[in-house]
Each structure stands twice: as structure tokens, then as C-alpha cells.
Amino acid sequence: MENPNNRIIATGKLEGELALSHEVMNEPFYTGTLAVRRLSGTIDRLPVTIPGKLMPLVPEDRERLLLVSGQVRSYNKVVDGAGRLMVTLFAQGIQETTENDTLNRVTLTGALCKPPVYRSTPFGREICDMMLAVNRAFGKSDYIPCIAWGRNAQYAARFGVGDHVRLTGRLQSREYQKLTENGDYLIRNAYEVSSFTLEAAEPEAAYAPHPAPAFTVGKTYLN
Numbered sequence: 765m766e767n768p769n770n771r772i773i774a775t776g777k778l779e780g781e782l783a784l785s786h787e788v789m790n791e792p793f794y795t796g797t798l799a800v801r802r803l804s805g806t807i808d809r810l811p812v813t814i815p816g817k818l819m820p821l822v823p824e825d826r827e828r829l830l831l832v833s834g835q836v837r838s839y840n841k842v843v844d845g846a847g848r849l850m851v852t853l854f855a856q857g858i859q860e861t862t863e864n865d866t867l868n869r870v871t872l873t874g875a876l877c878k879p880p881v882y883r884s885t886p887f888g889r890e891i892c893d894m895m896l897a898v899n900r901a902f903g904k905s906d907y908i909p910c911i912a913w914g915r916n917a918q919y920a921a922r923f924g925v926g927d928h929v930r931l932t933g934r935l936q937s938r939e940y941q942k943l944t945e946n947g948d949y950l951i952r953n954a955y956e957v958s959s960f961t962l963e964a965a966e967p968e969a970a971y972a973p974h975p976a977p978a979f980t981v982g983k984t985y986l987n
Contacts, residue, residue: 770835774810777828797810837900851909868936873930893911894912894920933961935957
């Protein structure tokens with residue numbers, strides 16, 4: 765279903781095999797990883813969810829470049845006994861392409877469901893963490909971690925819970941280490957939207973503020 769307040773379009777290559785995730789009304793959904801290259805050469809490895817009806821469009825050759833359009837969606841999953849936010853690129857269209865192999869563009873409009881957290885990275889860069897609640901059909905909402913840098917970070921820090929914002933950016937991935945109770949480190953992956961533009965948006969009845977659920981999101985220090 766088209767949602768102008770939540771759109772993503774990205775080009776990349778699928779890595780490995782797709783796995784059956786779940787079924788809804790007898791339609792299977794598959795999950796995998798879409799490797800999207802930045803201009804810098806860094807690779808964002810993004811979780812992707814593909815409805816069964818789109819599977820005939822997925823080539824067996826993993827070297828084929830795909831243009832995937834859809835939405836940024838989230839769900840809560842219990843990991844190690846605690847709720848954890850999981851983010852995915854939910855595919856609504858797939859086609860092969862040979863152009864713009866660094867395309868990764870996200871447009872979101874929603875309400876802040878947590879106070880923004882303004883801080884500095886260990887390298888002295890200004891950053892602001894935001895949690896954006898974006899509604900979709902059937903009364904559901906996606907809770908999407910977003911970050912802003914520099915002057916955008918200063919601007920984002922002025923917003924409060926319930927304020928509506930519109931942003932454009934990219935969906936990106938990063939690895940981080942989590943220290944366990946027994947002193948071991950676990951390597952985990954986190955995903956967020958890094959904003960390029962940010963502005964206040966007019967409130968809409970469909971975008972009343974929602975309380976954020978109980979999940980854990982790692983800190984971000986990604987350029």
C-alpha cells in the first residue's frame with residue numbers, strides 16, 4: 765500500500781539465500797540482506813523483507829543489481845530476554861537495473877515518540893538521536909531510529925515528544941559491540957535513517973503521538 769509518509773528506494777545486491785520468515789493470510793514473506801554501496805565505497809547491509817508475490821522478480825544471480833522500492837518498517841523482537849527494535853526494508857517493488865548503484869533515499873514524516881538526545885561523538889561531531897513514529901494502514905505504526913548531524917542535530921534537539929517532522933536521508937547499517945554480564949563482547953548490527961534534510965511538519969489527525977514501546981537501541985557513532 766502506497767504511503768507518501770514512508771518511502772524508500774535503494775539499489776543493491778542480495779547477499780546469500782533468502783529465508784522464509786512468516787506467513788500472513790497464506791502469503792509467505794522472505795527475509796535477506798541487501799548490500800547497498802555508498803559513494804565512499806562503504807557497504808550498508810540492510811535487512812530486506814520480500815513478499816512471496818514479488819519472489820518471481822528476484823533473480824538467482826546475486827551479482828544482478830536490483831532497484832527495490834517500499835517502506836522502512838519495524839517490529840519488536842525478544843532477544844536475550846529483552847525487547848529489541850528490528851528495522852527492515854519492506855519491499856513493494858523490485859526490478860533489475862544497471863544505473864545508480866549508490867541510490868539509497870528515504871522520505872519519512874511522523875511524530876517524535878521520545879525526547880531527542882543531543883550529544884557529541886568521541887570525535888567531537890554534533891549528533892542528535894530521534895525516534896520517529898510513522899503510521900501505516902490498519903492502525904499500525906513503525907518506530908524508526910533516525911539521526912541528524914551538525915546544524916541539523918542542533919535543530920532536531922529543539923523538538924519535543926509529539927512534534928511532527930519531515931526528513932530525507934538514507935537507511936544505513938553499523939556494527940557495535942555489546943558487553944555481556946560475563947564480560948564477553950557480542951557483535952550486533954543496528955540500523956537507522958541518517959537524515960540529510962529535516963524540517964517541521966504540519967500535524968495530521970492520522971499522526972497523533974504514540975508512546976514508544978520498550979525496546980533497546982544502540983548508540984550511534986557512524987559517519
